[in-house]
Amino acid sequence: MARALRLEYPGAVYHVMARGNQGQPIFRDDRDRRVFLDTLAEAHAKTGWRIHAYVLMGNHYHLLLETPEGNLVAGMQWLQSTYTLRYNARHEVFGHLFQGRYKAVIVDGGADRYFQVVSTYIHLNPARSGLIKPGQERLAAYRWSSYPGYLNGAGQPPVWLCRERVLGSLGLGPRDTQGYAAYVEGRVLELGLKSGRKELAGEWAALRRGWYLGEPGFGEQLQARLAGAVKGRRRESHSGPARAAHDAAAAEQQLTAALKRLDLSEASLTELPKGAPEKVVLAAWLRERTTVSLRWVAERLGMGHYTRVTQAVSRLKLRPGRRLREIKSRLENPAEKETK
Numbered sequence: 001m002a003r004a005l006r007l008e009y010p011g012a013v014y015h016v017m018a019r020g021n022q023g024q025p026i027f028r029d030d031r032d033r034r035v036f037l038d039t040l041a042e043a044h045a046k047t048g049w050r051i052h053a054y055v056l057m058g059n060h061y062h063l064l065l066e067t068p069e070g071n072l073v074a075g076m077q078w079l080q081s082t083y084t085l086r087y088n089a090r091h092e093v094f095g096h097l098f099q100g101r102y103k104a105v106i107v108d109g110g111a112d113r114y115f116q117v118v119s120t121y122i123h124l125n126p127a128r129s130g131l132i133k134p135g136q137e138r139l140a141a142y143r144w145s146s147y148p149g150y151l152n153g154a155g156q157p158p159v160w161l162c163r164e165r166v167l168g169s170l171g172l173g174p175r176d177t178q179g180y181a182a183y184v185e186g187r188v189l190e191l192g193l194k195s196g197r198k199e200l201a202g203e204w205a206a207l208r209r210g211w212y213l214g215e216p217g218f219g220e221q222l223q224a225r226l227a228g229a230v231k232g233r234r235r236e237s238h239s240g241p242a243r244a245a246h247d248a249a250a251a252e253q254q255l256t257a258a259l260k261r262l263d264l265s266e267a268s269l270t271e272l273p274k275g276a277p278e279k280v281v282l283a284a285w286l287r288e289r290t291t292v293s294l295r296w297v298a299e300r301l302g303m304g305h306y307t308r309v310t311q312a313v314s315r316l317k318l319r320p321g322r323r324l325r326e327i328k329s330r331l332e333n334p335a336e337k338e339t340k
Contacts, residue, residue, distance in 0.1 A: 008067070008073060011067070012070060013066045014066075014072060015104070015213070016103070017060060018080065018099075019099045020060065021098060023059055026059055027144075031090075033056050040063075043075050043082075045288070046288070049068075049075060051160055052064040052166050053123060054122065054145065055126065057131075064115075076104075108213060110218070111215055117204070117213065118213065119169070120184070120187055121207055122145070123139065127139055132188075135189060149161050150166070170183055254286060254290055255282065264278065282301055283301055283313065284313045294306040
């Protein structure tokens with residue numbers, strides 16, 4: 001059966017949701033939740049995503065994210081496969097963790113009210129699911145959501161959490177956390193009323209059932225993008241070649257900058273041995289900051305078989321010698337070289 005297209009473009013905003021396979025938990029305990037957030041932070045660093053809201057539930061999660069580089073598919077593939085590997089390794093299990101494909105509803109990022117609808121839906125998940133009792137407990141008591149990160153005195157929010165757009169969608173300034181708390185806690189109380197639940201359900205209907213959330217004109221723009229994406233294509237996936245080209249271009253940019261910092265040219269890179277320290281560090285650098293494959297890195301750096309890339313990453317993490325640490329420092333701190 002053909003899969004629905006994943007529509008990607010720079011600046012696209014999505015409400016992403018994924019469930020556990022056959023409704024099974026994807027988080028068994030708080031350590032799993034911390035591992036997922038650490039993995040999400042890595043995905044942010046690799047893709048440049050702007051993450052506006054999230055919530056981790058027992059057998060599913062929600063994200064409100066923006067893709068400045070139009071790379072949802074590559075980032076989500078890395079996020080879910082990496083977390084699955086870590087989850088399976090920790091619990092000594094194997095197989096699929098997530099149920100089929102994740103759901104990604106495209107959100108009209110140009111209209112503030114849709115940011116408000118999606119972020120409210122995400123932040124109210126613990127109350128809607130009965131994990132907190134409206135009128136008896138405050139929503140901020142649920143730790144595994146971005147909502148506490150929007151409030152003063154609720155702990156340090158993740159550095160990658162972008163709060164400005166959600167706050168701005170309500171006409172609030174970047175520091176008006178009290179105003180946001182008043183708004184959200186008010187919506188929590190509405191969940192305790194039949195009329196309030198009905199109103200909220202009406203706001204969220206399109207989010208749950210549709211493939212986009214936005215104004216009619218926004219839908220027409222998406223239809224035009226879809227027409228362009230499928231024109232002249234049959235079996236070819238929209239995300240395949242487009243994603244590969246994007247990933248390769250992003251990796252080339254990273255490599256060009258890295259070579260410059262190390263005073264290496266393309267010619268000198270080619271002349272280095274397959275296992276040269278510079279190639280070891282560059283391989284780990286590209287794997288950390290991009291979503292290109294092991295094979296791509298191995299071929300681009302002239303390292304031979306792609307397993308050398310895996311070995312390089314492990315070597316740099318587990319047993320880096322002085323030479324590797326020196327090269328890594330030059331990459332990460334180019335200013336140091338200039339001041340010497």
